[in-house]
Amino acid sequence: MLDTNLRAQLKAYLERVKLPFEIIASLDDSAAAREMHGLLSDIVSLCDKITLRTDGTDVRKPSFALAGAGEAPRIRFAAIPLGHEFASLVLALLQVGGHPPKIETALIEQIRNLEGEFRFETYMSLSCHNCPDVVQALNLMAVLNPRVHSVVIDGALYQQEVTERQVMAVPMVFLNGEHFGQGRMDVEEIVARLDTGTAARDAARLxxxxxxxxxxxxxxxxxxxxxxxxxxxxxxxxxxxxxxxxxxxxxxxxxxxxxxxxxxxxxxxxxxxxxxxxxxxxxxxxxxxxxxxxxxxxxxxxxxxxxxxxxxxxxxxxxxxxxxWREVNVSGEREYRNKGVAYCPHCDGPLFKGKRVAVIGGGNSGVEAAIDLAGIVGHVTLLEFGDALRADAVLVSKLKSLKNVDIHTQAQTTAITGADGKVNGLTYIDRASGESRRVELEGVFVQIGLxxxxxxxxxxxxxxxxxxxxxxxxxxxxxxxxxxxxxxxxxxxxxxxxxxxxxxxxxxxxxxxxxxxxxxxxxxx
CATH class of the missing domain: 3.50.50.60 (FAD/NAD(P)-binding domain)
Incomplete structure (x- = not known):
């Protein structure tokens, strides 16, 4: 599963594991389950303190959990955590294995003293560079506090869940079944939201x-x-x-x-x-x-x-x-933010795999976003207000070579529409003819400056x-x-x-x- 270089790096990290623990896998007969089993087998082969069980009964299959000796698992990956999330996996392995976290002592005590039951579910994508911060923060909290559980879910692997829970931006976090937040959050920010006395203590200290x-x-x-x-x-x-x-x-x-x-x-x-x-x-x-x-x-x-x-x-x-990021300031933009309206194609693009999306903006960021998305989604419509695209010539040339991209200049976006809580299209005026036109789609990426x-x-x-x-x-x-x-x-x-x-x-x-x-x-x- 892992190449030679990655195996060598992981083996060096796993030498820091101090305490024995087990990985409990819940598998089915899918290709993803076979890939996950290969990854987990590689891990246990590199550290004699880690054992693998494949008799897990979690409802999400494939998935795997990490459990210290004599403890119930509190960290679960419903994902094959490679890409940006490989670091999250390594840190989880080390921390469950007794490697001390690199955060301030006062914050560690604050996490341990949190009262209540906290079951977090984090939807992420492997190409999202903001997701690992959230995943690692919640996993760390689960290691330090037995009342915290962290479940990491790859939106691309669990598309039905993403649709049912209307997850259209990552990272998106649910706490005890209710929406908790989306976007990048670090451990201090999450703890501050859970510990209601934080603001008053901070004010006195400052x-x-x-x-x-x-x-x-x-x-x-x-x-x-x-x-x-x-x-x-x-x-x-x-x-x-x-x-x-x-x-x-x-x-x-x-x-x-x-x-x-x-x-x-x-x-x-x-x-x-x-x-x-x-x-x-x-x-x-x-x-x-x-x-x-x-x-x-x-x-x-x-x-x-x-x-x-x-x-x-x-x-x-x-x-x-x-x-x-500058907003388009049209009807529906704020209403459907994170429900089809997005601003980070790298983070949220995988959630629209095979779907129709629009990119608003013809500068470098807009054209780069359209090129990136074209390799993931079914179709991209790029709308530029001006008479021509403003991006570098090499980017424009690349964009025009893509078969699943339509380009409309002199296009003034007038509204983003939706139904059942998510985006279903947008309207724009063709400034050359004055005609109003509609595009049916599932996502809109705004890239028009700052x-x-x-x-x-x-x-x-x-x-x-x-x-x-x-x-x-x-x-x-x-x-x-x-x-x-x-x-x-x-x-x-x-x-x-x-x-x-x-x-x-x-x-x-x-x-x-x-x-x-x-x-x-x-x-x-």
Whole structure:
């Protein structure tokens, strides 16, 4: 089942297993069951502390569960966890086998102290790069707390379930049979939702923090670069983020960051965080800023008020809150989000295997999405508002060579329609003829650019007509002591490498501001 290189890597990992445990497989006579049995047989052949049983009776077949000696299983894979989920399998094997998790002690205790019964079911796809974070978080919680159970389900393998439960975006999580959430979530975020006292404790802890020299709001490429450059100056640096890594967590492939030949978004985001932690930046994750409070003459400190009620203070602030996917803003888009309307073709594409989908947007992201989806779905309809596709010529040429793709330019999407809780089509106006037309389909992927995350700043500092923070050559905003960097600003060309450079520049600008504002004033003769 596993090739020679993968077997060697897995064998090295499994040497860390300390405690014996068993794999209990529930199999049928399907090809998927035979593939699963081959994978499990390879695993047990590589570690003498793991045994395999094939007498499982789970209703989902094929599937397999992991159970410590003398314990009932709490982790189950209704999947053949390869692709992006292979790491989730390896971690589950190690953690059930007694290898300690790499999370803070306080978080471990918080998980162990959760009260109640929690049965999580996570629908994922093997091509989804956000799914492993959710899967690994829930599996870890199941290892640490006997009241938590984690079931991982491959949507492509269990299409009937996906249809019945109307799973049209991954990762999608159910708790005790009820919808819990979708999209990327890490273990801290999940625990915070289950532990109702988390917000109050966080607010008290954050309110007690001393003022920073530089406080960075946002944890993407710009924020991380600003944190590294500021901390290297030896000043007290904090970085708060609603989601560490920012939009890079939703990026599949990164091939244009100079000196890094190829990587993916989650790996790049992890490297950003690791670099910032190297310089002892005070990182505050899962914190949403809601208000910027300008400095007063009394203390000279800028305030940042958080959603949990806490307020942080700093001599300077760098805003790097990034951007998010732009919506089409037509009838049905929000109503059918995650019910056929999607924004990540890599994550959700496999859920539409053999079906009809549309891609809205003819730039690079739209054309790339259409090419990617064409290899999975039955048919792709690409709609572009302008007179021609705006993507690179090589991408347009590739798209036009695909037989299951229709391209419509001068097409203004007017509505996304649905029935029985899911998408069934869209309508658009042919701008050349003025005629209204309808496309019957099951999915719509929106790829029309970005919106800056700056709504919380309106009325506080200068924004452009597009909502971007206006900055000068040093990253200075219209508010003294407040700088900005990255996709949230007026700087053109929203690219990772540009955001990191802007983050470094803003940090140097903030440091220069600190030096000048603290320098003794000349005394007149």
């Amino acid at each position: 309110n007690a923090k001393q003022a920073y020299d530089v406080l960075i709001v946002g944890g993407g490429p710009a924020g991380a670069a600003a944190a590294v450059y500021a901390a290297r100056k030896g000043i007290r640096t904090g970085m708060l983020a609603e989601r560490l890594g920012g939009q890079t967590m939703d990026t599949m492939g990164i091939e244009n960051f100079v000196s890094v030949l190829e990587t993916d978004g989650p790996k790049f985001a992890a490297a950003l965080e690791q670099h910032a932690r190297l310089y002892e930046v005070d990182i505050l994750n899962l914190q949403r800023a809601e208000k910027l409070i300008p400095a007063t003459d009394n203390d000279g400190l800028v305030g940042v008020q958080l959603a949990n009620g806490a307020t942080l203070h700093s001599k300077t602030v760098i805003l790097s809150t990034g951007a998010r 919106v800056p995350n700056s709504e919380w700043l309106k009325g506080t500092l200068e924004l452009s007509r597009h909502g971007e923070i206006v900055v000068d050559a040093r990253g200075q905003t219209s508010l003294p002591g407040v700088f900005a960097a990255g996709d949230v600003t007026t700087v053109p060309f929203k690219q990772i490498i540009i955001a990191t450079g802007d983050g470094a520049k803003a940090a140097l600008g903030a440091f220069d501001h600190l030096i000048r504002s603290s320098a003794p004033q000349a005394v007149a003769a």
